[in-house]
Amino acid sequence: MAPNLQPSILFIACFGIFTSVVLAKTDSQDVSALNDAYKSMNSPSKLNGWSSSGGDPCGDSWDGITCKGSSVTEIKVSGRGLSGSLGYQLGNLKSLTYLDVSKNNLNGNLPYQLPESLVYLDGSENDFNGNVPYSVSLMNDLSYLNLGRNNLNGELSDMFQKLPKLETIDLSSNQLTGKLPQSFANLTGLKTVHLQDNQFKGSINSLRDLPQIDDVNVANNQFTGWIPNELKNIGNLETGGNKWSNSKAPSPPPGTRHIDRDSSGGGGGSSKALITGIIVAVATIGGLIFFAGLIALLCRRRNTHHSSHFFDEEKPTEETKGKPLFTPQSSQMLQFDSMDDFRGQKTVDSNTSVETRPSVKRTSSVSFKNTPTFHLIPSSPVVATPDRFASPDSPDTHGVKVFALADLQNSAAGFSPSRLIGEGTIGRVYKAKYQDGRKFAVKEIDSSLLGKGNPEEFSHIVSNISSIHHPNMAELVGYCSEQGRNLLVYEYFTSGSLNRFLHQSDDFSKPLTWNTRIRIALGTAQAIEYLHDVCSPPLVHKNVKSSNILLDNELTPHLSDYGMANFHHRTSQNLGVGYNAPECTDPSAYTLKSDVYSFGVVMLELLTGRMPYDSDRPKGEQSLVRWAKPQLKDMETLEAMADPALCGLYSPESVSAFADIVSICVMSEPGLRPPVSNVVEALKKLV
Structure with missing residues (x-):
């Protein structure tokens, strides 16, 4: 029997070896990400086993790498004297939960895209600059974040x-x-926060109600106001080197949650709890009485008449009276199995202008508990803060501020040419900078576009715009209407526009990696989707172009110039050359699908790095759509079309899928273009 067993034993042994090799083989995407990181760190010899191309990190036990199956789960390379940067592909390590690159000499920006699966992230004691990556906001399981002792700069975005x-x-x-982002208040599991030795300003009130916080160091910043009483009894508190007020702290606002950090037992603790309960009860009753009076005052004000209806709130209808505020439920993801399915989804176009103030309607992608009558922010719940809502004595019911013309003139250097940051058919935009450091973009509407003898027209426009809120919209901060001048005051974005990044300087195009470009496209599409599918009646933007897509420090897009559609009806053209859909020779022919076409052109800009129309190019290449459209289905020509600034650092499959979406958006026939909600769902699959 022995001779008969030998082949079987040999087969089993070979099969075992083959199986172990297969199981040890690292996922190709993980290998590529580590190869890129190794090259970006200047191929350090101290990382044993690492390679700039190929290899098997899991099977060959690369130094500092831990795997589970064929996926890399941990990278621990602290204190190895590493230099260079981390590359751009770490976000592809889909199973990575632990990343420690601390105590090295790494520099440059932290990657914009880091793995969403991270639980532990330590990049401390390096020379990283730029800001905290936006992708941190997507790390739902993150428990430890340490980026201390670097050269990070700029403001923290609201990512928590x-x-x-x-x-x-x-x-x-x-x-x-x-200032500290308000979303710090959402960090209910936070125990330790170290922010010392920075240049933060404003208050630290967003930390006061965190139930588990026990270690706070905010020393050596520029914080002002008062140290919250809720923090004074925690285990470790460092607050020196700030500009705290010496006056008596004001009483906390009604409804503020008090956290008793006294852990001592016995009757003293019970008495303390009882007293606290009584105080809270009294405060609650007082708060109810206050708000009842406030509501009565508001109702009485609604029945009075102002010189302008700009300050009137929307009157409730009979069927909506008495209905409570509501929260939008999560949107239902639409699935597309093929581009034919994607193309086949259609909605009814609307040619509605913004003469009617928008409200919110039901759509296939957003569902609500109640039929809404107020404007919503679908992406996040509304948090009422003193800065957000006007006082009962303020006529501004939408939370925007009234700016004095003299103050705006002083902050914008008398609206001199040196402060001019943009000019279009509607008016000019200036940069305003106040002495306290606040910066705004001030848009002055050409007075010839406003109806003569009708001062309420500007008020009505401001009322419409101020009711629109979305994370990917440029927020209206306030307005000014004095001495015949009408100005809108917006957030100011220091990174400028997408147009600036792509076309005005080679240096600006470098940060725009392929993943960042997809994220910019998705954010912009979501803003347009909000106008088309959430506002009722649907709002056409009529001015979707790269110069109206503003980028913050995290390169998150914010669509501007919305709510101006009726002005574009009055001007001879509504968009720059190259953005207009074929049907828009007459501005009145503009529909929702025309916005989709213009957005398709923006996507082409992101793909190719080219301007929509460039007279300096050969005649056949001057119009971006005409030149690119025939080539969007050919992978070889796609690679040649891709923006040279990308240096080939992208997935061919992702570029091909992106091009498929573009080709549908720029269809000549409006009915063949998809609704923007379908574009959003298709882009989500590429992020």
Whole structure:
């Protein structure tokens, strides 16, 4: 029997070896990401086993790499004397939960895209600059974040809404500025926060109601106001080197949650709890009485008449009276199995202008508990803050501020040419900078576009615009209407426009990696979707172009110039050359699908880096759509079309899928273009 067993034993042994090799083989995407990181770190010899191309990190046990199956789960390379940067592909490590590159000499920006699966992220004690990556906001399981002792700068974006497991955040010893994001208040699991040795300003009130916080260091910043009483009894508190007020702190606002951090037992604790309960009860009753009076006052004001209806709130209808405020439910994801399915989804176009103030309607992608009568922010719940809502004595019911013309003139250097940052058919835009550091973009509407003898027209426009809120919209801050001048005051974005990044300087195009470009396209599409599918009646934008897509410090897009559609009806043209859909020779023919066409042109700009129309190019290449459209289905020509600034650093499959979406958006026949909601769902699959 022995001779008969030998082949079987040999087969089993070979099969076992073959199986172990297959199981040890690292996922190709993970290998590519580590190859890129190794090259970006100047191929350090200290990382044993690492390679700039190919290899098997899991099977060959690369230094500092831990795997589970064929996926890389941990990278621990602290204190190895590494230099260079981390590359651009770390976001492709889909199973990575632990990343520690601390105590090295790494520099440059942290990658914009980091793995969303991270639980532990330590990049401390390096020379990283730029800001905290936007992708941190997507790390729902993150518990430890340490980027201290680097050269990070700029303001923190509001990225902490959905990080309930975060226990430690250390951003100390950087050059971060601005106020603490309000979303810090959402970090209910936070125990340790170290922000010392930066240039933060404003208050630290967003930390006061965190139930588990026990270690706070905010020393050596520019914080003002008062140290919240809720923080004074925690285990470790460092607050020196700030500009705290010496006057008596004001009483906390009604409804503020008090956290009793006294852990001592016995009757003393019970008495304390009882007293606290009584105080809270009295405060609650007082608050109810206050708000009842406030509501009565508002109702009485609604029945009075103002010189302008700009300050009137929308009157409730009979069928909506008495209905409570509501929260939008999560949108239903639409699935497309093929581009034919994607093309086949259609909605009814609307040619409605903004003469009617928008409200919110039901759509296939957004569902609501009640039929809404107020404007919503679908992406996040509305949080009422003193800065957000006007006082009962203020006529401004939408939360925007009234600016004095003299103050705007002073802050914008008398609207001199040196402060001019943009000019179009509607008016000019100036940069306004106040002494306290606030910056705004001030848009002056050409008075010839407003009806003579009708001062309420501007008020009505401001009322419409101020009711529109979305994370990817440029927020209206306020307005000014004095001495015949009508100005709109917006957020100011220091990174400028997408047009500037793509076309006005080679240096600006470098940060726009392929993943960042997809994210910009998705954010812009979501803003357009909000106008088309959430507002009722649907709002056409009529001016979708790269110069109206503004980028913040995290390169998150914010669509501007919305709510101006009726002005574009009055002007001879509504968009720059190259953005107009074929049907828009007459501005009145503009529909929702015309917005989709213009957005398709923006996507072409992101893909190719070219302008929509360039008279300096050969005649056959001057019109971007005409030149690109025949080539969008050919992979070989796509690679040649891709923006040279990308340096080939993209997935061919992703570029091909992106091009498919573009080709449908720029169809000559409006009925063949998809609704923007379908574009959003298709782009989500590429992020």
